[in-house]
Amino acid sequence: MSERLPPGTHLVRNDMRHVIIIGSGPAGYTAAIYAARANLEPLVIASSVEFGGELMKTTEVENFPGFPEGIMGPDLMTRMQQQAERFGAEIVYDDVVSLELEGPVKSVTLGNGDRHEAHAVIFATGSAYRKLGIADEERLSGYGVSWCATCDGAFFRQKTVAVVGGGDSAMEEATFLTRFADKVYVIHRSETLRASAAMQDRARNDPKIEFVFNKTVEHIYGSDLVTGVGLVDTVTGEETTLDVSGLFIAIGADPRTHLVHGVVDLTEHGTIAVEGRSSRTSVEGVFAAGDVVDPTYRQAITAAGSGTVAALDAQHYLETLHDAARETASATA
């Protein structure tokens, strides 16, 4: 992590950049590496507490090319950050509170009051964990309900816990939780898992993991701490309960687009709409990359690829702007 200013000594900044990148997952950092190498001196708004994105909450990443032995998620993100900084990207650990994207000069205001302007913006804000949307989920959040097995798993030593979900992240959480818990249920609404074969096999072969198929979680029980969940069978409608001390929710994520609602066009999936295979959004000079444009693949490596596309598109856009400005200047000379 780069240096922060000492607390209480912040000087409000107001500057003009070529390109601002919002987000610091694989898409944001890869866009930063490419933009920095194109001498665009990108400013990366990395977020104050979620910098590095979703991989900061994962353990071993085994499918990122170039790491045959695997690499820890946070280590991978630190390397990407260092690679971007090596070529001149500036990284700010703060959050965007407002954005103005229309017009030739875009502006971004941060939590600390800084306001940065740029000709181009790359939006790579990723996605946010989906909630079950049931009663008591919020109340018991942090008291047995969790979205982060790597953060909270250790508090469930010798306990029985459940993971809800059928994707890779649900399998990873379940497998990770077997380090601590005596028993891990994986609750999934159908019989087909979305998770990759490798992740499924690992979970299925784990003696501590038991799958509970065709069930949805409808209730979470517990006054101070979670004591159990109420399930409904998606086929028969039968209601059952399962005694667990922890419930880990891994049912997917929604693109984080609240900053651009009503400004940039979205798709029917809620992701930011981009033109064809490019990263160009409906607003000129605004590009988007990573999970925020991808309702389908959502991998670190696809996000990184998409970050590359955005940096190259932004670079091309800035060159066009530059050429146009030069032509205007020579025409009036």
Added chain:
Amino acid sequence: MSTRDVTDATFEQEVLNSEKTIMVDFWAEWCGPCRAVSPILDAIATENADKIDIVKLNVDDNPQTAMKYQITSIPAMKVFKRGEVVKTVIGAKPKPALEADLAEFLA
């Protein structure tokens, strides 16, 4: 003043017997969000040194206290007044959001 560490051994003396409002950040080395929120807590502690003390308790090294307060998710930040928990905030949040959660103690 920035945050200091408390332990199972010093918890009663430093936290429960504190005259001043004191917040304990329950954290661990392996918890990414804990590391992310740590400098924010340092800043809040420095800026509000006259109103609140902020201390850190490593849950791996101090399991007794973590168990006593039924910690199941970190970072967990608990505000104590005269030995009683008066507020709990769970999860890493940006500085303005944390300040809003703690507004009554920072005023």
